[in-house]
Amino acid sequence: MYMNNKLPFEKLRRKVIVKQQANSAEGFKDKTEIASIEQLLNYGIINIDKPAGITSYKTAERVKTILHIKKTGHGGTLDPSVTGVLPVALGKATRITQAFLTAGKEYVCTMHLHKPATELQIKQVFEKFTGVIEQVPPVKSAVKRQKRQREIYYIEALNIEDRNVTFRVGCQGGTYIRKLVHDMGAELGIGAHMVRLRRTKAGSFTESTLCTLENLTDAYNKCEQTVDEDDLRTVLQPIENAIRHLGKIWIDDSVIEPVCDGWDVAVPGITKLHSDIHKGELVVVMTMTDKLIALGDAMLTSEEMKDLQKGIAVKVKKVFMKVARKS
Numbered sequence: 001m002y003m004n005n006k007l008p009f010e011k012l013r014r015k016v017i018v019k020q021q022a023n024s025a026e027g028f029k030d031k032t033e034i035a036s037i038e039q040l041l042n043y044g045i046i047n048i049d050k051p052a053g054i055t056s057y058k059t060a061e062r063v064k065t066i067l068h069i070k071k072t073g074h075g076g077t078l079d080p081s082v083t084g085v086l087p088v089a090l091g092k093a094t095r096i097t098q099a100f101l102t103a104g105k106e107y108v109c110t111m112h113l114h115k116p117a118t119e120l121q122i123k124q125v126f127e128k129f130t131g132v133i134e135q136v137p138p139v140k141s142a143v144k145r146q147k148r149q150r151e152i153y154y155i156e157a158l159n160i161e162d163r164n165v166t167f168r169v170g171c172q173g174g175t176y177i178r179k180l181v182h183d184m185g186a187e188l189g190i191g192a193h194m195v196r197l198r199r200t201k202a203g204s205f206t207e208s209t210l211c212t213l214e215n216l217t218d219a220y221n222k223c224e225q226t227v228d229e230d231d232l233r234t235v236l237q238p239i240e241n242a243i244r245h246l247g248k249i250w251i252d253d254s255v256i257e258p259v260c261d262g263w264d265v266a267v268p269g270i271t272k273l274h275s276d277i278h279k280g281e282l283v284v285v286m287t288m289t290d291k292l293i294a295l296g297d298a299m300l301t302s303e304e305m306k307d308l309q310k311g312i313a314v315k316v317k318k319v320f321m322k323v324a325r326k327s
Helices: 037-043 056-067 091-101 119-128 177-188 213-226 230-235 239-243 253-260 302-307
Strands: 016-018 044-050 072-074 083-090 105-113 131-135 148-161 164-171 192-202 247-251 270-274 282-286 292-298 312-319
Touching: 037 044, 037 083, 037 091, 037 230, 044 056, 044 091, 044 213, 044 239, 056 072, 056 083, 056 213, 072 091, 083 091, 083 239, 091 239, 091 292, 105 177, 119 148, 119 177, 131 177, 164 177, 164 192, 177 192, 213 230, 239 292, 247 253, 253 292, 253 312, 270 302, 282 312
Parallel strands: 083 192, 247 282
Antiparallel strands: 016 270, 044 083, 072 083, 105 164, 105 192, 131 148, 148 164, 247 270, 282 292, 292 312
């Protein structure tokens, strides 16, 4: 059973719409040089391969200890037994975790059926649970136990051996895979439980950039002892990698400082923007050299931002960039 296993943002082919020629303001200089290790440790992301047996919180705490930094935060809680993709934000980058908590996730799960079922029956239950479903969070969960809707983007069987079914599932953030397995078993009328789970995607973070805690320790020690930064630079990602799944709006240099002061983004300051932006959508405000300035809610659609000459385009929620003030 092969399916197009892509999360919604991976399917969305956003185009860049140029609205106006950018002007460079004399008072603002964007630092385009390669970030130092110190900057990345205070404003970066690491895609940790979470090991089994510890919580997501403790995993992030171990990263903090290894790197000798004051603050870390993780993007999306995994149960202690679950392994795989766990983006860990470093230092001041912890404020970005909100941006990928709700991003689509992908898992590889092994489900044990309590009684035999045919491949056709399994395929049919996968199809039934693809799309918008209703879930009641399990008893041991961090959210209120009430029925809520979640979207399953795809379910793809990878291996069926006796009563063990290994499948890949892409889903909306906040979906409980253990509960999904239980509900599919109930639908089959034979019962089922989850025996193994690994997260393979969290937003734009995938297994291709994973780093174990052991490898992180080795890379940090190598950098400290030999001043060889290569291994550490390989695993330290810029904060911009955390928001690749979001629509982007680029602004003129002349309006960066007001936005950094908390002003909303007005239409005249936009130089280019992504297509397929909808009202109310969380979007990213960027410099012309692709540096993160702020996150905010789109107040207009892409078409309106392109065509209108005035109005508020983005209501700024969080500002990340700081600009040097003239003395």
